[in-house]
Amino acid sequence: MIKTFRLISVLEGLSYILLLFFAVPMKYFGGNEIFVKALGMPHGILFIGYIILAIMIKYELEWKSKIFLTVLLASIIPFGTFYIDKKYLRN
Secondary structure (H helix, E strand, O other): OHHHHHHHHHHHHHHHHHHHHHHHHHHHHHOOOHHHHHHHHHHHHHHHHHHHHHHHHHHHOOOOHHHHHHHHHHOOOOOHHHHHHHHHHOO
């Protein structure tokens, strides 16, 4: 389950970065919203998967509330999921 969470974590982080730093500027500065439409749904699905798997992993790794909240908050901070992977998920 941890390998799956790590994969979803990295994909969610990448999709978030692409959305924030490529698709949104293309929409507002380039007038082309196709990238937001193309990246929005996959990012949303990955985000929901990240949250669900974080809840499941919380019990598997016996995370305390502080660590669990850090993992959840990292999903809304750019590059946050990469920090979580490095700090809490790698052995």
